[in-house]
Amino acid sequence: MSFATADYRVTLGGKPILKGLAVEATQGRTLALLGANGAGKSTFMKGLCGLTKAQGSATIDGIDLLSATPVVRAQLIGYVAQDLAHLDVRLSTYELLLLAQQGSSRGWATGKDAQRKASEMLELLGLQRFAERQPGELSGGERQMISLALALVRSPRLLLLDEPTSALDLANQLQILEAVSTYTRQQNIVTLAIFHDMNLASRYADDTLMLHHGHVHCSGPTRTTLTPENLAQVYGVDCRALSVDEGTYTAIYPVSVLESMRGQAITTA
Numbered sequence: 001m002s003f004a005t006a007d008y009r010v011t012l013g014g015k016p017i018l019k020g021l022a023v024e025a026t027q028g029r030t031l032a033l034l035g036a037n038g039a040g041k042s043t044f045m046k047g048l049c050g051l052t053k054a055q056g057s058a059t060i061d062g063i064d065l066l067s068a069t070p071v072v073r074a075q076l077i078g079y080v081a082q083d084l085a086h087l088d089v090r091l092s093t094y095e096l097l098l099l100a101q102q103g104s105s106r107g108w109a110t111g112k113d114a115q116r117k118a119s120e121m122l123e124l125l126g127l128q129r130f131a132e133r134q135p136g137e138l139s140g141g142e143r144q145m146i147s148l149a150l151a152l153v154r155s156p157r158l159l160l161l162d163e164p165t166s167a168l169d170l171a172n173q174l175q176i177l178e179a180v181s182t183y184t185r186q187q188n189i190v191t192l193a194i195f196h197d198m199n200l201a202s203r204y205a206d207d208t209l210m211l212h213h214g215h216v217h218c219s220g221p222t223r224t225t226l227t228p229e230n231l232a233q234v235y236g237v238d239c240r241a242l243s244v245d246e247g248t249y250t251a252i253y254p255v256s257v258l259e260s261m262r263g264q265a266i267t268t269a
């Protein structure tokens with residue numbers, strides 16, 4: 001396994017949020033990280049980045065992220081956070097793309113290399129028109145796409161995407177996730193992506209893992225893991241899995257909240 005955690009634990013405010021997770025992910029593949037609001041998905045990623053204290057182990061290519069220095073973690077990880085307020089700075093997208101490459105995993109980029117790579121990344125994601133704009137002046141969706149460009153331009157080994165399409169329109173959801181899955185395959189990196197849209201997880205995630213009550217409820221290939229049974233157990237929702245275009249895609253249609261869940265405060269951590 002290229003990426004693996006063992007007995008991965010996070011406690012916040014005296015409360016155990018993640019209670020000893022074994023998560024595995026393979027290079028060249030995208031793993032969807034699913035679970036209800038408050039399940040600990042963002043916390044899982046923040047622990048890997050060093051933004052939250054985590055215990056146990058989490059390795060990428062045999063390097064333990066939890067004992068690595070912040071510099072090494074930053075070289076290995078590309079992170080698109082759920083909250084993008086940190087992008088509100090007085091620099092253009094292009095300047096940020098150059099800055100992001102300083103001391104990246106490929107070493108210190110020369111000016112020319114960094115400029116070429118910044119331009120390539122804007123082109124890959126179709127964001128050339130935002131090069132001279134400041135992200136703080138852009139819409140939520142535009143800012144989300146620029147955050148992805150900033151994560152990728154550093155050539156990460158591990159790409160962490162926290163609801164990367166939550167602010168994107170239909171066309172951009174498809175284009176951005178297509179670009180991410182192609183990049184993941186071609187560069188042979190490990191991508192973990194948090195989704196609340198089951199149809200996007202179904203279409204773009206090779207593998208799926210569901211968090212529930214601080215534990216891994218299930219994990220494996222998406223087609224055998226993203227099932228109505230697991231969705232009922234983890235979200236308390238009655239769902240149908242529908243074949244689209246003669247089985248090319250599986251759509252997930254949520255029908256109703258299960259009777260046992262009605263009126264309950266949904267807390268899962």
Ligand SMILES: Nc1ncnc2c1ncn2[C@@H]1O[C@H](COP(=O)(O)OP(=O)(O)OP(=O)(O)O)[C@@H](O)[C@H]1O
Pocket residue numbers: 012013017035036037038039040041042043044082269
């Ligand atoms: N700083 C903190 N102190 C105490 N508890 C916290 C802190 N940050 C998060 N939590 C709690 O940890 C739990 C997990 O939060 P987290 O943000 O990881 O959830 P999530 O799965 O990403 O949810 P969502 O889908 O809503 O983004 C929640 O119950 C939250 O209230």
Ligand SMILES: [Mg+2]
Pocket residue numbers: 041042043082162
């Ligand atoms: Mg979250």
